[in-house]
Amino acid sequence: MPELPEVEVVRRGLEAHVIGATIDALVVTHPRSVRRHVAGAQDLIAQLTGQTIVATGRRGKFLWLELAPSGQSLVVHLGMSGQMLIQPADSPLEKHAHIVAMLSSGPQLRFVDQRTFGGWSLAEMVEVDGTSVPEPVAHIARDPLDPKFNAHAVVTRMKTKDSEIKRVLLDQTVIAGIGNIYADESLWRAKLHGRRIASEITRPALHRLIGHAREVMMSALEVGGTSFDALYVNVNGQSGYFDRSLHAYGREGEPCDRCGAVMLRESFMNRSSFFCPRCQTRPRPTS
DNA sequence: TATATCTCCTGCGGGC
């Protein structure tokens, strides 16, 4: 599932392939992939055609391509299964290729998305806290790889939350880029149970948690991200290797890499949480 | 206002 490291891998791939390219033509074959562009597919096609990609950007799991001469950005979210592929124009179309952009440089930029949670939209750039981002990204907090990321401010915000710490980690308006996999990994490294109430965790422990989140995502980035199946690949269709380094996610029934206790899985927020019952003790139920 | 839950979607695997 694409979280921050996987999206950054895709952004870097795009930067290497599409900067300077002009969009000669665009085909949209699945309306759901452009649902966030409220003016509709035809408007997106009309506005993107003839634009040149001059830069790439990313915040959390959102990435964007800055365009000239309009000054707007093409905002991309990969959702659960979105892929941005650079393919030769004559290569067979992928089964779930929902948007295809013909580039002046020769290849096609294809948006492939099996579960259609992701999509493209066009947006104006706005200034937020001294940084220019597309309007749909304005509410997203800085992520731990952002040079202006302020861990003290994030800890202060977390201390105001009377909510479970895993829920807070997944809240993109508090700290961006963390999804289910890296939330579980960060909590395991920090020896915190995801159901601990954020406001009741000490500031030093929250600082350590954020540090672990940054560390685990940096490590994942170095090996191309985490791939469990063919749903996450880089722009060349290649998988990452960080799944081999996971200590928590997907390890139900296996021994904890730290203490040897059997790892558990529980349902949380309509998804799965993996944790060590010995290293990450559950909070006592409140009476 | 803050927090919790629901919904969207498709392919896969397990059970019958």
Added chain:
DNA sequence: TGCCCGCAGGAGATAT
């Protein structure tokens, strides 16, 4: 073999 069901989960909408 075919059908049904549960599971995977990001983010916005809706409910509490």
